[in-house]
Amino acid sequence: MSEALLEIKNINTLYGHSHILHDLSFRLDKGQSMSLMGRNGMGKTTTLKSILGIVPPRSGHVYFDGEDVGRLPTWKRMRRDIAYVPEGRGIFHNLTVKEHLQMAARPGSDGRGSWDYDRVLETFPRLQERLSNLGTELSGGEQQMLAIGRALVTNPRLMILDEATEGLAPLIRQDIWSVIAAIRESGISTLVVDKNIKALKKLCDRHVVLIKGKVHFDGSSEELDLNLENVERALSL
Numbered sequence: 001m002s003e004a005l006l007e008i009k010n011i012n013t014l015y016g017h018s019h020i021l022h023d024l025s026f027r028l029d030k031g032q033s034m035s036l037m038g039r040n041g042m043g044k045t046t047t048l049k050s051i052l053g054i055v056p057p058r059s060g061h062v063y064f065d066g067e068d069v070g071r072l073p074t075w076k077r078m079r080r081d082i083a084y085v086p087e088g089r090g091i092f093h094n095l096t097v098k099e100h101l102q103m104a105a106r107p108g109s110d111g112r113g114s115w116d117y118d119r120v121l122e123t124f125p126r127l128q129e130r131l132s133n134l135g136t137e138l139s140g141g142e143q144q145m146l147a148i149g150r151a152l153v154t155n156p157r158l159m160i161l162d163e164a165t166e167g168l169a170p171l172i173r174q175d176i177w178s179v180i181a182a183i184r185e186s187g188i189s190t191l192v193v194d195k196n197i198k199a200l201k202k203l204c205d206r207h208v209v210l211i212k213g214k215v216h217f218d219g220s221s222e223e224l225d226l227n228l229e230n231v232e233r234a235l236s237l
């Protein structure tokens, strides 16, 4: 049996008295790619924030590479090689593209440094042209490329992307999907939230669909195909 990179077990997450995630469990194996889907407000972002400890679950466990990281602060989880590309991208208005990448660059926890500043610029030639531009001067697509580039230079083993292509023009979306595929090919596991089921089916090995903070579907791309109607119903308005 393959080894789990990320495993969450029976997570319950609340905002005050609002119970959002109910006994949520799933696992992502090493080298694999997983999609997390669901209609607006179903708990996708809350799941990602629970994994990272930004919103710590009230109960349950988060295991990363076999270690229970559930009590660690967010920055320590990220030092275990988890990178996060948040919804809204989190680009700093007053820093240039170059500064964003230089500030974030570091080897992985075991010294891996395959994704460095130069490789990111080779992957995103658009960023190369924009090195001295401030965050505010970038288009939405360029901001997303920078957010992904900034995550890559930390040499993660797991990259988490929230709303990976939301609000981007179709051609830029295609670029982002190609880059996520390349990231995955380079051996980094990915956990991707997006609405494009077709792109996710091609890119990811496993798929989890949430309804009201519970797992409605969890399966491979083949199983997703077999349950497509059911899953599409869970995703439609």
Ligand SMILES: Nc1ncnc2c1ncn2[C@@H]1O[C@H](COP(=O)(O)OP(=O)(O)OP(=O)(O)O)[C@@H](O)[C@H]1O
Residues within 6 Å of the ligand: 015, 018, 020, 038, 039, 040, 041, 042, 043, 044, 045, 046, 047
């Ligand atoms: N900071 C917060 N305080 C209180 N409730 C919140 C907070 N953040 C999110 N929620 C609520 O938690 C529920 C799940 O939200 P979440 O953002 O995880 O959903 P989502 O599936 O990511 O949806 P979207 O696609 O809209 O981002 C929603 O009902 C939302 O209103």
